[in-house]
Amino acid sequence: MQSNKLGMALRAAAAMTVAGMASQAGAVNFDANGWDSSIYGYASLKASYDIDENAASSTRSFNYEAINVGAAENNEATGYFGADAFQSRIGVKTTSPEGVTFNIEGDFRGGGGGTLRLRHAYGSYNGVLAGQTWSNFTSFVGNTSTLDFDSLPGLAGYQARTPQLRYTTGALSVSAEQPMNSVEGAGAAAKDGMPALTARFEDSSGGLSYSAAVLAQQLGYDTGTTDDSAFGFATFVAGKIALSDMITIQGTLSFTDGASNYLYRSGVASAYVAPNGDVETISGYGGSLGAGFNLGNGRSINIGYGMTEVDLDDGVADGVIAATTSETISAVMANYQWTPVKNVMMGVEYQYGMREVQNGDDGDASRLLFAAQYNF
Template sequence: MTKNKLSSSVQLFSGVLILGLANAASAIQIETDDAKIDIYGYARLNASYDINEDISRSSGTRSGDFSQVNTGAAENSEASGYFGADAVQSRLGIRTRMANGVMVNVEGDFRGGANGGQLRLRHAYGQYGNWLMGRTWSNYNSFVGNTSVLEMDGVAGNAGLYNRTAQVRYIRGNFAFAVEDPKPNILGQATKSGLPTLTARYENKAGALKFSSAALLQEVGYDTGTNDDSVFGYAVFGAAKFQVTDTLSIQGNVNYTDGANSYLWRSGTNYYGEDAYLDGNNVETITGYSANLGTTIKVGPGSLSAVYGMTTMDWDDATDDGLSVGSKHERNTNAFLTYKWSPVKSVMLGVEYGRYEVKKVSGDEGDGNRLMFAAQYNF
């Protein structure tokens, strides 16, 4: 039998319960003389009922959308009761570990397209030794302080870039350094990316405490051919989880940005805010900060979690410089109460109450309340 020929055994493993956004455990493993290939994923139903505002994300997964929260006089114009369901969060991945030490991971879900249902690339990267190259979670990211919720888009104030990006990463012990695809965003102006974003992260644990901290530096600039300018923006975060007892944990995140709100989760109108604006021909940075705090406790056959998160962007300088930014989001907050349990192995069921609040620079405010149910079948 040649090295590339499949061995006679194909091992089937039952899935492992997945709570939240953790990577799925492999259910099918194919072994050759040169590699082990894991096929993993899950099928998932998300159903939501928006009580007083229709704020479900149109692209699927039934996540709440800050941009769809009505504010001011418009808040009272909505009728009550909006239901919807989809399965576009369902996921499929292939991970290959080769005998020479190379690992390759490709993963997708079905959140692509205007209304979901098209395959979307999540991960496509390779790793050998200390080096990782390709698309995966940003190095400026940590899940240590996150509280698990049903909504795929998660909690305002989660640490760092809550997304995946192209990068080259070097890992040394508890430290990781990366150059990443830049994401500058100037209000009302096309940007120019002359340099990659530089990120550094440290993650460790001490007894019952896990913690992580990271920083980044990015260029924010533009060039119209007639006028140009650029500045450097930066961001930092800290994340921690303390396991109080075997059944109780407390976790949270804090973030600060200056010229890097494109890395401040759930800022702006929904996902990320602007890094800067133009005062004449000059680039002026916008600061922001965010935090969340949650707890998880084992209750009955499952776990109960409660979490509150907020993000704030400082538009004062832009207002003082004469920009019309009254419709911009100054503060976004959300809170969740979530219960998850596993009636049988490889199945997760969950119910959740969520509340979204928005305050705009103009002072207009609004809120939305929603219920969610999820059923996930892992393989």
């Protein structure tokens, strides 16, 4: 019984790994002529105070690219406050009497914030899903709960949604998805020659949840007179273990070559066009490690670390990639979350981020983040 409870808790934590991911536990449910439907979402406020940089993006998430490096650190902006409610969302989910599920969901982060953005729009039946939802090359089981909507660098896979056709049987799922690529130096001639193909295995046993996935894709360019392409791949493993009813440890490891856009928050292209016209892939790796402490009475403490590193030396030597491009991103965070009543969460988080560019210049920044979220 205890192991079953722990397994259920881990699966629930995976579904809500980021504080911004609303659970449907508080959804408004109703039944109409055999259609089991729910309306769900939340209203959210995020506020940030950037201590020694102006490093906030929409939803007040940490923008690592805004960290000044080298001599520019001496001229860094300090003491910036901001708040917004762009993370707020609403969704509708319904299942027909025949077992066909439909889900449409949006939030207000579109256009930099304040306009409706489509998050999910898909249908599924008998293991077949078609539409836009979380990439199959994604897992949340190894994520540490953060108040930052974009969370830590180095998490498992794409950590976002993409149009796809997916088939799931048991713990195994495979998909063909819209590729998420960029090729430095290709400009408008960049192209994807095939869908991104993925396979993921995700399961749990007792107090352990785990996931592993692979992705393969083709990327390149075609100007009409000159063209080239290359294959890229990515892989990750992720896991979470409950040491007790109070303590969980979780982590992720990732490696990519020609798929840096799937190395979460690395911020660089997947490949570049060399002076001889060849497409050269960019490799990288990343990971995260964290712990969660359930203090009871709706209170918890979470600590985590994440990082990514890419190899840009050849691209810089070829004169295609700037030496001021980020090569290493890392961050640590700690937060306190409190649920005073059902469907209400409040919290505060300290974040420390670091950025190093290819030429060796580096910089860091500290900030505070506050969150209040009201689920329905």
